[in-house]
Amino acid sequence: MRYAFLLSLLLPSAVAAQSNQRGRGSAGQFGAGISIVPQAVVAPDVPVLEGLPHAVKTGLTVYVSAMLPLDSVGRVVGAGDLAAETRQAISNLAAVMRAARGVPGDVVRAIVYVRDLTPEKVAIVRTAVLDGLDRAAPPALTVVGVSALAVPGADVAIEATAQLRGEFPDRSRDRRP
Numbered sequence: 001m002r003y004a005f006l007l008s009l010l011l012p013s014a015v016a017a018q019s020n021q022r023g024r025g026s027a028g029q030f031g032a033g034i035s036i037v038p039q040a041v042v043a044p045d046v047p048v049l050e051g052l053p054h055a056v057k058t059g060l061t062v063y064v065s066a067m068l069p070l071d072s073v074g075r076v077v078g079a080g081d082l083a084a085e086t087r088q089a090i091s092n093l094a095a096v097m098r099a100a101r102g103v104p105g106d107v108v109r110a111i112v113y114v115r116d117l118t119p120e121k122v123a124i125v126r127t128a129v130l131d132g133l134d135r136a137a138p139p140a141l142t143v144v145g146v147s148a149l150a151v152p153g154a155d156v157a158i159e160a161t162a163q164l165r166g167e168f169p170d171r172s173r174d175r176r177p
Helices: 002-025 082-099 119-132
Strands: 039-041 055-058 061-067 107-115 140-146 156-163
Touching: 061 082, 082 107, 082 119, 082 156, 107 119, 119 140
Parallel strands: 107 140
Antiparallel strands: 039 055, 055 061, 061 156, 107 156
């Protein structure tokens, strides 16, 4: 009975404190200072279309634009070798994930666009994605055949969605391709 009385005294003050905290965080933040306002993410060594970010981060979710197999000056890496192109696109994806304060293992969904898709190309892409991301917890993967990509000579592009596990990720999950 005594505990019920104490609970009835403490519960209203706990609810009031909680609602005050929500009021302070409602201007674009939740949790421990994590912003829910969309933030542009740009990785320094990955080519970007002028005026557009590599990714947009909202809270702990990162939406990554399609990564192409380009080096830091915009040349196609491994042209004609789908495995090499896919590894480079994943390397660019990993750089963007690090710029978003995450790691490649945070990717939960990937869509791979492959020019002139065949079953053999699907196998090559699947292997490269598993090797470059987290093989223990692979992302949901969709492979889509296309007739052309935005950059002449490129045969692959990878778009991704990631769910960060916190603002300060566990670096033991950081797999650098």
